Amino acid sequence: MADVITFYTLAALILIFGLLVVTTRNTVHSVLFLVADFLAVAMLYASMNSLFVAAIQVLVYAGGIVVLYLFVVMLVNLKRPPEEVRDPARQTGLGGVLAGVVLAELALIAVANALDPPATDAASSTAGLTEQVGLALYTDYLIPFEVASVLLLVAMVGAIVLARREL
Amino acid sequence: MTSTHYLVLSAALFMIGVFGVVTRRNIVIIFMSIELMLNAVNINLIAFSLQWGNSLGQVFTIFVIAVAAAEAAVGLGIILALYRNKETINIDEMNVMKW
Amino acid sequence: MMVDQVVIPALKILIVLNAVLVGVTFMVLLERKVIAWTQARLGPMRVGPYGVLQPIADVVKLMTKEDITPVKADRWVFSVAPLIALIPALIVFAVIPFGPEVSLFGRQVALYITDLNVGLLYVVSVASIGxxxxxxxxWASNSKFPLLASLRASAQLISYEVAVTMTLVSMIVSAGTLSMVGIVNAQESQQVWYLFVQPLAFFIFFVGGLAETNRAPFDMPEAEQELTGGFHTEYSGMRFALFFLAEYANMIVVSAVATTLFLGGWLRPFPNVAALSFLDLVPAWCWFLAKTFVFLYIFLWVRATLPRYRYDQLMRLGWKVLIPLAIANVVVSGLVKVLL
Known part of the structure; x- marks a missing residue:
């Protein structure tokens, strides 16, 4: 019972904050809702007994990536009003309907092919423990792991080159 | 909680991200919508990791987060460079390849 | 069942939160006293004997002051910001181990709120929200000095967070666990405080801790001479008090984490010397509090002694000295762990 309440509360929070991110006019408020959304997703991971990923989600996403967004928003937003240009050619309603249709389709597929409940429930699952994740990461997936680190290095160099005022 | 619950949640979050990408013109918000979509994917991966009792889903979530960090750094660098040159963050005004 | 799962955790949370908040108010008094003594002054003397009731007077003053919101401020963000600063500082205490399991009124009670198996990561990630x-x-104050100060502060926090997280990685290598209780137990079974195993990590952690709590000599974000009052220039009354609480609660967090990681948490001094076993007569949590207090005192001592760094010196220290040292420390601890 408790896990049902947890799931629906967190799901509601995630979706509400997600909607606020894409609909709020003020970009800084939007970034704030994004942080709240990521924290709710981290709590969802924690409720699925994936504590390591939950901690990484907070540390890297909420504490790192979104701070970058906030910096950029503050840099590019200082001189302009928070509202963006209203464009009459923009068809928000049509976009919403399209998203709704695809969502209904995806949900239909997911429900029609419903999976059996997992053999072990979330509370006793060991798949998310730090030890298991670390073992998988450093044995079977060592090469993808190293590739990811090279990717981060390339991205770092790229970001510095792009953000420099003169080359 | 069956995996279907998580899949439907993830699909809904993904479509919110799609809605943001197709309706907003502020390039920073479009980027944030993409982050929402990546999070939806991560929820899926974790749900399947739980379903099969396998750590593989967790490992791929970590890779997705690493790629998202790289993408955010480069993407925001591009936004800053564009803003410096064109004084705008409206994506409709960024319609030339070269100037 | 009900008592173990609801009543006892709720009581623990209540006690820890109250202890932290009361501790913070008296930290302010202690800071004023220590700095006064360093400068051959007396410090606050008027309220109560030797000024010990000064914190109560301060709290009353802050609560009754007018709460001003600037006209051009973003009201919503302006009111939420102090809470965002304070809450992470308080919820970190959930994983701080104040003592081992003890029996209290015939019931086994652990002297920590919870023992997460990712405890150390939890500390780092929650702190990064602050x-x-x-x-x-x-940003919300819509005023130039607070904006400059907050840009400085966030750049400083992000830079030093990298170095501090790297030292924590080498501590994880030493202890072989991420759980805070597990780290103390590892120091008990290895018979040594990690201060003596990882002195460099301790140094980097402490300097990074000073920078992350925005304390002197790294108090650039609040440099009165340059920025009037720092990021909270426009705040007054209770909201200002919340920032104050957050800063001091963060100091207590850094001290408590340093105690757990490097000074053996609740263990008595020299846990490997049997001749000193009479020290066990002192309850374990007293040792924890005493060690934390030593760190808090060093914080004040450093503030009273060292002049402020310049901003470029601060960044150079963080990126060119501490981060390379921290990475080298991780490599060396890994090698030692594998080879020995």
């Missing part, structure tokens, strides 16, 4: 409070406070 930076939002500072950035948003500066």
């Amino acid at each position: 930076v939002y409070g500072i950035i948003l406070a500066g």
